[in-house]
Amino acid sequence: MSIVETRILLRHASDPELATIDGYRSHGGYSTLEKAYDDLEPDAIVHELEESGLRGRGGAGFSMGKKVSFLPHGNQTKYLCCNADESEPGAFKDRELMQRNPHQLIEGIVIASYAAGISHAFIFIRGEYDIQADILDQAVAEAYEAGYLGKNILGSGHNLELVVHRGAGAYICGEETALLDALEGKRGNPRLKPPFPAVQGLYGGPTLINNVETLSNVSHIVANGADWFKSFGTERSPGTKVVSISGGVRRPGNYEVELGVSLRDLIYGLAGGPLDGREVKAFYPGGSSSPVLTPAELDLPYSFEAMAEAGSMLGSGSIIVADDSVSIPHMALRTARFYHHESCGKCTPCREGTYWTVKMLERVVRGEATPMDLDIITSVQQNIIGHCLCVLGDSMAMPVSAMVNKFRNEFEEVIAHAAINGVPTTDGREAQEDGVEPGPGGVGLEVLRRERLMGRPLPESPQAAEEMPRA
């Protein structure tokens, strides 16, 4: 293996004692917090965070320091919400960080709250993460006991209450304004922005919302300075990133690397590459919401800017690898079904768009679609993007469009194959579940004959179908 991990956040993470306050302290934990209260002015901390260039690790990649600086000064009640509702397919880094090192997160929350004058903080953790929530509960109790939380922390006059709030299973609550509604005890529907949460968020007060990994970085930056932090990673993506790699690789899991290492090093080096006899066919570079990339893009550096230039995104830093046994149209259907299930239903383009995209992709794998339907699928995606209160609909539209555009041949082959031979490839389940008998024939056949065979006789085998001329 030519590449090694660069562990800042996951350093010593194999030590089970690290999850306890004594274990954390024995590795220098909470000394930064003590130093901050003793020696540092809140504004100096905000300045250091801004200087460090730390970008949000939850998906959007917005500057953490800028977010803090947007909060109004003054004496009104301000809130901090740590977004631990990690629900994006492919993402599981926050689970690891909270389970192995909960105090690192708490120390970050306390320092950020001190810097921004915040008195109430919440960790909104997804309900499925039951063990991790228990670990956080325990860690929070220990931090209260040690005087790092509560009234008049370390004699500074700063008060901070921290509550671990369990969600109950809804992807949409990872969206920051939906998270606020859920935390206020409502159904988790996103809000109209502006006003942005920094101005009007939880209970109508100014609210700072940050991801678990972002907040876990805070104490490291405050302890070592912005320049130290910027010595890791690239100019526009400083620091390290815990990358979740899953799918068709030998060693799936979380790896912490400097931003800017190549995707090949991540997928082939750390994760061990595809399984025996398989090749990488496509991959999501930043969770299921990111447009898929192809093996041609494996040598790109893994950074916010390089992924954006490649027409995709780094997102939450979750790589899902599809090897050559995976049918891309079926993967598109899985992806669309997830977003259809999770759409909250508030905005029409998302609610209806995800529904009809699923229906159309089901027609594709059943052989009832025509190549023209692929154009309709992409046009539906174009009409979702940017037309909703939040980006849930966009999160389906972007990867589905990318799959149809980059693997159009495969979609056409699946349609042809299904029309002639019944439901193709790896997964006939979709058709059977809906009680529809797949092929032979199918609605698409006549159109296929017209559009693609141009009057020639129907091919007899899948192989022959694959050799059909393109329209």
Next chain:
Amino acid sequence: MDDFTPTEDFISPGLPVDQANTTGREPLGDPQEVPELSEVDCPDELREAIEASMALYPDHKSASIPALWAVQRTYGWCTPEGMRQAAAVMKVTPAYLESVASFYDLFRLKPSGESQVLVCTNISCWMRGGDELLDAFCEASGADRGEAGHGGAMSADGEVMISGFECLGACDLAPMASVNERYFGPLEPADAKTAINQLGRGEDVLPDKLLAARPLPGGDQESSDERLTSSKGPNR
């Protein structure tokens, strides 16, 4: 205008009824009125749990999700009676709590047995056999596969709920399942029968497949990078 008396057909015009929303429901009073605590017979333990949650938040309504968790812990699912009791403690309407409960996937609005098995069928697990794992759990428990893929199905003995589920955030364990809120993986189809048998006998489920027992994939590493070894922050 004459008094209008609705016919039975008008009230229930023979439309299919959503079991999830109606099973076990008795006429319990007006869901739009805040019930009095004295009329709901709320167990002390449940009331105290909900009141403790309410005290944690600047606005007591924030406790609706914790309150529903408490109801589910007490009764095994979010029963209409339980939600009414919680509503009385929180001074909100039962309709409000039900609207919240029906939004979230983990709140169960119908009886769901002693144990719950959630099998992830999302992208990474699907690639590595998540569907086959769900098949195996259904076969081992006698649950209906079609229903299990669409919101959950009960085992033949009514003790275990099997449900296909969206991403549980453990793609490194793919294919994986959550059994009574604990994560297990990677699982073979044969593990399903073992797990169902262990649940039936009241034993620990698949101890060697538990997430908590899993090391970091990159192992225990110590770096010689001076920037890390000289760090003044945590994790020194």
